Amino acid sequence: MKKSIILSFVLVVAIGFTAFSPQEKKGAKTTDAGKGKATQLSYKKDIAPILKKYCLPCHTEDMMNPSELYLDSYENIMAGGKHGKPIIVGKPDSSNLIKKISLKPPFGDPMPLKRKTEFPADTLKILKAWIEHGAKNN
Numbered sequence: 001m002k003k004s005i006i007l008s009f010v011l012v013v014a015i016g017f018t019a020f021s022p023q024e025k026k027g028a029k030t031t032d033a034g035k036g037k038a039t040q041l042s043y044k045k046d047i048a049p050i051l052k053k054y055c056l057p058c059h060t061e062d063m064m065n066p067s068e069l070y071l072d073s074y075e076n077i078m079a080g081g082k083h084g085k086p087i088i089v090g091k092p093d094s095s096n097l098i099k100k101i102s103l104k105p106p107f108g109d110p111m112p113l114k115r116k117t118e119f120p121a122d123t124l125k126i127l128k129a130w131i132e133h134g135a136k137n138n
């Protein structure tokens, strides 16, 4: 009799374990996917549209921007402006492109200049992640 009690206890534990473990695995997968997305950020698909929307009204050669920084192509971004290269690959917090979006930039005014609404935090995260993961031209 005792044996069967122990046996059913083991069975319950085993069922409980199998019921729980897929959920844990699922959780792990989601975080992996999240990481994967950051490393897969594409300049063309993710970054260029952000710069176009928020920065290109001013940062093109036609606009004669005093910063001499043009954000309309990967080559122009990397070439930099008056204060040198705006991107330090792998170091978003040291990159002027990110620093200038903060409310207290190291020089000049916060970007985007004359903004009417706050620069969205999610969008800033995407720019940071792209720089952190190598600022690739992909």
Ligand code: HEC
Pocket (backbone or CB within 6 Å): 051, 054, 055, 056, 057, 058, 059, 065, 066, 067, 068, 069, 080, 081, 082, 083, 084, 086, 096, 097, 100, 101, 107, 108, 109, 110, 111, 112, 113, 114
């Ligand atoms: C309404 C026009 C305008 C918009 C929009 C704008 N900028 Fe600027 N930006 C300027 C002007 C003018 C300067 C030069 C004065 C200064 O540094 O504050 C400048 C300077 C900069 C600099 C310094 C470059 C250097 O080497 O001196 C960076 C970096 C920069 N902007 C990034 C951005 C980013 C990123 C965006 C989009 C999120 C953006 N700007 C949107 C007008 C603009």
